[in-house]
Amino acid sequence: PVTGQAVLEGRDVAVHYGGIKAVDGVDLTLETGRILGILGPNGSGKSTLLAALTRLVPLTRGRLTLDGADYGRTPPSRLAHRGIARTFQTVRLLPDLTVLGNVQLGADLRLGRGARLRELVRRSVPPAVQEAIERTGVGDLLDLRPGELSYGTARKVEIARALAGRPRVLMLDEPTAGMNQPERLEVAGLLRRLRDEGLTQLLVEHDVSMMVDTCDRLLAMNQGRPIAEGAPREVVRDPAVQEAYLGK
Ligand code: ADP
Ligand code: MG
Numbered sequence: 140p141v142t143g144q145a146v147l148e149g150r151d152v153a154v155h156y157g158g159i160k161a162v163d164g165v166d167l168t169l170e171t172g173r174i175l176g177i178l179g180p181n182g183s184g185k186s187t188l189l190a191a192l193t194r195l196v197p198l199t200r201g202r203l204t205l206d207g208a209d210y211g212r213t214p215p216s217r218l219a220h221r222g223i224a225r226t227f228q229t230v231r232l233l234p235d236l237t238v239l240g241n242v243q244l245g246a247d248l249r250l251g252r253g254a255r256l257r258e259l260v261r262r263s264v265p266p267a268v269q270e271a272i273e274r275t276g277v278g279d280l281l282d283l284r285p286g287e288l289s290y291g292t293a294r295k296v297e298i299a300r301a302l303a304g305r306p307r308v309l310m311l312d313e314p315t316a317g318m319n320q321p322e323r324l325e326v327a328g329l330l331r332r333l334r335d336e337g338l339t340q341l342l343v344e345h346d347v348s349m350m351v352d353t354c355d356r357l358l359a360m361n362q363g364r365p366i367a368e369g370a371p372r373e374v375v376r377d378p379a380v381q382e383a384y385l386g387k
Pocket of ligand 2: 185187228
């Protein structure tokens with residue numbers, strides 16, 4: 140696919156919880172081989188937006204399309220099959236599975252087979268899973284369980300799990316939260332390489348300099364509303380964005 144083609148679009152996306160307008164009227168376009176960053180202070184609606192885009196919360200308003208086809212009613216369990224993968228803000232690995240088992244789960248989801256636990260025990264690791272393990276550098280840890288991993292490493296395993304289904308679109312909610320600086324740089328480098336190989340990404344991160352270095356475009360939010368969008372350096376200089384962050 141040609142870089143820069145619209146893959147996934149959200150139009151007027153809104154998620155209200157009673158009177159709380161967690162997300163309220165966001166337009167966004169994810170383009171092939173590009174990283175869109177979502178920037179915003181705590182509580183601005185970033186995670187809720189990701190939940191809406193991955194169908195984990197119902198839309199109060201708006202429209203979602205993938206390759207131009209509406210997916211606003213597709214159940215979340217079908218999204219992996221359609222090539223959309225995500226990671227969560229907090230680690231969500233299955234504690235009783237090994238690292239390999241957790242990564243392999245991502246491939247099984249893509250195939251729509253669900254978790255075939257017995258198969259995970261067998262050591263015939265498919266190429267996509269091997270590749271995900273190599274890309275994220277967790278190959279020495281395959282037999283460990285999540286409880287035995289450092290927090291940063293567990294986060295890498297989650298990225299591996301998302302990659303194991305060979306997604307077309309990857310959404311990451313604060314993937315480097317809780318990581319040390321070398322780990323953060325490692326993950327940023329990985330996301331950039333994946334982008335250069337054509338993977339379309341949506342990235343939520345607090346680290347503004349990492350966002351500027353990593354993203355092709357930024358969308359800034361405050362209180363559920365989009366407040367600026369465009370080239371990263373311009374968005375972070377935008378007075379409305381400065382005010383949302385610094386309260387000035
Ligand atoms: P961010 O990820 O930018 O920190 P969130 O999307 O987590 O922001 O939250 C946005 C707003 O929506 C916050 O005010 C939060 O309290 C509220 N919110 C999020 N989830 C729920 C929910 N399940 N029920 C009610 N309010 C929620
Ligand atoms: Mg969040």
